[in-house]
Amino acid sequence: MKDGHVHSPYCLHGSKDSFQMYIEKAIASEIDEISFTEHFPLPKGFVDPSPKNDSSIDIESFEKYVNELNIVKTFYAGVIKINIGAEIDYIEGYEEEIKCLLNKYGKTLEDSILSVHMVKYEDKYYCIDYSRESFTELVELLGSVEKVYDLYYDTLKKSINSDLGEYKPKRIGHINLVRKYNKIFPYDYSNNKNLEEIVKLIKEKNYEVDYNISGLYKEDCKEEYISGYLYDLIKKYDIPMVFGSDSHSCETVGEYNLSKV
Template sequence: MKDGHIHSPYCPHGSSDQFEKYIKKALEVGVMEMTFTEHLPLPKNFKDPSPENNSAMTEDDLLNYFNELKKLKEKYKHSVKINIGVEVDYIEGYEEEIKEMLDKYGEYIDDSILSVHMIKLDGKYHLIDYSAEEFCKLIELIGSIEKVYYKYYQTLKLAINSDLGIYKPRRIGHLNLVRKFNKIYPYDYSNMDILEELVRLIKSKNYELDFNVSGYRQQYCNEAYIDGHLLELVRKYDVKTVLGSDSHSHDTVGYKMKEYDRLMNELQIQL
């Protein structure tokens, strides 16, 4: 089993757990392949909308990140397959800068994820998943929760269609991140045509989906970021998924792995 979404000590909004803690946990729970997906540095001319300015690691740290993982790949090559990866934050309007970064460092990358954490409104960028309070402000700013969902999925569509060069990730991260606070701000999105458009688009490009289970660990989510109506669509179009624990500390590597494996087997039988 593969865990394709794991963070690292280089994550400025995660824990200080060292790489080997993550690897040893993977071995303990039976993960056979793991991808470290630290956030690729944001464009230098982009202002991080996080109040803590901690959405991604710096470019100064990037080569150290790659070099550490290269050594660990060799050290553990007979025990677990370790992929050197990144999580690429799609930022509307900064496609060329992201492409330049991927062109510069793509040769070091084995595996990667393309995610949307922020949306652009009236020339400003807003994090979709920072806090329930900020999500409420987004609803007020844009006019309704339906419009927040639509804007988020619209931005995902831009990300999927974007030209980020030959090193563009082929796996889309936590497609339903917009539902992180759904227990406080519930919304029935099953009639939104854009979601089926997205899944069809992902299928047509032969992309994978990050079956991100970190939502189970979020107080106001309590579901995977592929669940409900989205899961039905993923099954309908037979889109490939990869388990993503989205671990920011070593103890959640391989999180929900057995449940994911069982679900995938059940879906395969039904197809």
């Protein structure tokens, strides 16, 4: 059993649980492979729209993260397979800068994810999942929940089509992250044609998807980020799913049912 999306003590918006705590919980849960996918440094010149500037770690911290994980891998060799990875933020307009960073550090990455957390509207960037208040602001700015979904899905398509070089991740992260606040802002996304276009694109490029369950733990979501209509599309197009707990603490490692993956 593999958990392909786990964060670390280096995460600025997560817990300070040690690598050992994550790994020991994984072993106790009979997980035999774990991928640490810490947030990759943001591209040069980009200003983090998060109010706390905590979307990602900086380059110095990323290098420490990789070095520490190499030591941890050696310690647990033969016990559990540990992958050094990253969660790469796609940011519209910064493709070349992201590519440059991946060209420099891509050789160190063994299992990575490409995600959209930030969308661009009228030359300004917004976090799609930071808080209820920030999501509400985006809905009011664009005029409807549907338009927020459209903007997010359009950005996802751009991320899938983007040229980020040879180290671009082949796994797309939490495709329906935009539903993090669906209990407050309900929307029937099965009528949104963008979603099937996205799934077709993923199929054409032979990518896989992050079967991310972290939404189950979110008060305003309570669903996996691949579920319902999206889950049916993923199965229809026979796209590989890699389970991801998206754990930001050791507590949620191993606390799930993998029957759908």
